Amino acid sequence: MTKGVHDIGGDPAGPIERAEHARTLFDQRVDAMLRLLAHPQKGYFTVDAMRRSIESLDPRDYHGLAYYERWVRAVRQLAIERGLVGAAALEQRMAAIAAAREGRS
Amino acid sequence: MSDHQHDHAHAHAHDHGDHAHPPHGEDAHAPVDDLDSYDPESLLMEQALRELLIEQGVFTAEDIQRQIDLTESRTPALGAQVVARAWVDPAFRAALLADARPALESAFGLDLANTPELTVLENTADLHHVVCCTLCSCYPRNILGIPPAWYKSREYRSRVVIEPRAVLREFGTELPAGREITVVDSTADMRYLVIPLRPAGTEGWDEERLAALVTRDSMVGVAQALAP
Numbered sequence: 001m002t003k004g005v006h007d008i009g010g011d012p013a014g015p016i017e018r019a020e021h022a023r024t025l026f027d028q029r030v031d032a033m034l035r036l037l038a039h040p041q042k043g044y045f046t047v048d049a050m051r052r053s054i055e056s057l058d059p060r061d062y063h064g065l066a067y068y069e070r071w072v073r074a075v076r077q078l079a080i081e082r083g084l085v086g087a088a089a090l091e092q093r094m095a096a097i098a099a100a101r102e103g104r105s
Numbered sequence: 106m107s108d109h110q111h112d113h114a115h116a117h118a119h120d121h122g123d124h125a126h127p128p129h130g131e132d133a134h135a136p137v138d139d140l141d142s143y144d145p146e147s148l149l150m151e152q153a154l155r156e157l158l159i160e161q162g163v164f165t166a167e168d169i170q171r172q173i174d175l176t177e178s179r180t181p182a183l184g185a186q187v188v189a190r191a192w193v194d195p196a197f198r199a200a201l202l203a204d205a206r207p208a209l210e211s212a213f214g215l216d217l218a219n220t221p222e223l224t225v226l227e228n229t230a231d232l233h234h235v236v237c238c239t240l241c242s243c244y245p246r247n248i249l250g251i252p253p254a255w256y257k258s259r260e261y262r263s264r265v266v267i268e269p270r271a272v273l274r275e276f277g278t279e280l281p282a283g284r285e286i287t288v289v290d291s292t293a294d295m296r297y298l299v300i301p302l303r304p305a306g307t308e309g310w311d312e313e314r315l316a317a318l319v320t321r322d323s324m325v326g327v328a329q330a331l332a333p
Contacts, residue, residue, distance in 0.1 A: 009239030009290065013263035016275055018255045026143065026151055031251075032172035033155060036164045040219045044163065047221075047293040051241055067242070067257055069147040076150055085157045093153035094146075 005062045006055045027068040034075055037084075045078045053077045180250045181321035184298060187213065187248060188324065189315035191225075192303045201225050205298070209248070220247045221293065227300045228326070233280055235273070235288045235326035236297045237265045243291035245298045249321060256325065266290065276327040299323070301330040 037044040053074035054062075062070065079085045159166055190212065191198040200208035205223040209215050217223070223245055226234040238244065239262045244252035255261050265272045269286045273279070280286065289297045301323040307315060310333075322328035 006240050008259060008263045009237075009266045011263040013260040016255050016258060016260045016264070016272065018253075018276075020254055023251065024143075026148060028173045028176070029155060029169060030151055031176060032169045033151075033158070033164075035172050035176070036168055037158075051293060054241065063259070065147070066143060067254075069144060072147055072151050072154070076154055079154060079158065084161060084163055085154065089157060090150075090153050093157055094149040097149055097152050098145075 004055050005057070005059045006051075024068075030068045030072045030075065034071060037075065037078070044082055044084060049078055050074055176246070176251065179247055181319075181324065182316075183213070183250075184245075184248045184321070184324045185316040185319035186312070187298070188300050188319045188330075189312040191227075191300050192315055193312055198227075198300075201300075202227060215247070217247055222295045223248070223298060224289075224295060225298050225300060226287075226289065228302045228329075230302070231283075231285060233284050233286050233326065234297070234299045235265060235269050235286060236291060236299060237262060237288060238291040239263075239266055240290075240292075243293055243296060245296040248298055249324060253321070273327055276322060278328050280329075299326040301326075301328075304330050304332050306333045 034050060036042065038047050038050055050071075054070055056077075057065075057070060057073060061073065065073070076090065080087050080090070155169065158164060187201070187209065191201055197208065197212055200212075202225055205225045206217045206220070209223075210217055221243075226236075228234055236244075237256070242252055242257040244256060246252070261272065266288050269288050270280070273286075291297055301319065303315070304318055307318070318331040318333065320328055320331060323330045
C-alpha cells in the first residue's frame with residue numbers, strides 16, 4: 001500500500017520551528033466554516049471526510065500551502081461534493097470578487 | 106445568483122464585522138491581516154465559499170462570528186485550571202482520569218457534548234506522556250484552544266514518535282534517564298491532555314497559584330510544569 005502524503009510519523013525531518021504566527025481573520029473564518037459544517041448536529045460532513053479531503057490534496061499543495069490554505073481547499077472540495085455549492089458558481093464568484101478588488105485598487 | 110451588484114454588497118457586508126462585537130484590541134489572539142504570504146487564490150476561495158454558503162442558508166455571518174468567539178475563548182488557561190484542580194482534589198482527579206468529559210462538564214460548566222472523546226493522562230515519577238497527531242493536527246482544542254504551529258509542523262509530527270527524548274531536548278526538557286516516555290498519537294475521535302507532575306515545593310498552594318505553573322507545553326507533554 002502506498003503511503004499517503006499525510007502519513008509522516010517516523011520520517012526523518014529537521015529541527016522544529018517554534019515561532020508562532022498570529023492567526024489571521026482568514027484563518028479564523030476558514031476554521032469557523034469547518035467547525036460549522038462538521039458540527040455533528042448539522043451533519044454536512046464529518047471530520048473524517050475533511051481529513052480525507054486534505055489528505056487527497058496534491059503533494060505540492062499539501063506541503064507547499066499554509067495550514068488554513070489546505071483547509072479552505074478541502075472545505076471547497078467537500079462543499080462541492082455535498083452539493084452545498086456548485087463548482088461553476090464558486091468559480092464565478094471568485095472571479096467577481098477578484099474583479100471588484102481590482103476595480104477598487 | 107451571481108449578480109454583480111449583489112456580490113459586491115455581500116463582500117462589504119461581511120468583510121468588516123458588521124455587528125456588535127467587543128473589539129479585539131488587547132486580545133493576544135486578535136487576528137492580524139498579514140496575508141502577504143498567502144496564495145491570493147486561497148483568499149478568494151474563502152470569501153466566495155463563505156458568501157455562497159451564507160446565501161444558501163447553510164450558516165449565517167453571525168454563526169461564523171459566534172464560532173470564532175467560541176474558539177478564541179478556549180485557551181491554555183482553562184487547561185491550567187483543570188490541572189491545578191486535579192492536583193488538589195483527588196476525587197476530581199479520579200473522575201477526570203476515568204471519564205474526562207463528564208468530569209469537566211460538571212466541574213467547569215463546559216458543554217462538551219459535540220466534541221471528540223478526551224483521555225487525560227497523568228505523568229508520574231516513572232512515566233511521562235507526550236501528545237502528538239502524526240497524521241494531521243488533532244488536539245484537545247476544547248480545553249487548550251488552537252494548537253501551536255509547531256504541533257502541526259511536519260518536523261514535530263515526523264520526529265516525536267521515533268525520537269521523543271531528542272524532541273523534548275529541543276524544547277529544553279531533559280527528563281531523568283530512567284523515566285519512561287509514552288507518546289500518544291491523537292485521532293479525529295480521540296484527544297489527549299496531560300496532567301504534568303506537580304512541582305516539588307508547592308505543598309499547600311491554592312489552585313490559582315498552582316495554575317500559574319501549568320503551561321500549554323506541559324499539558325502537551327513537551328515540557329514539565331514550571332518550578333515554583
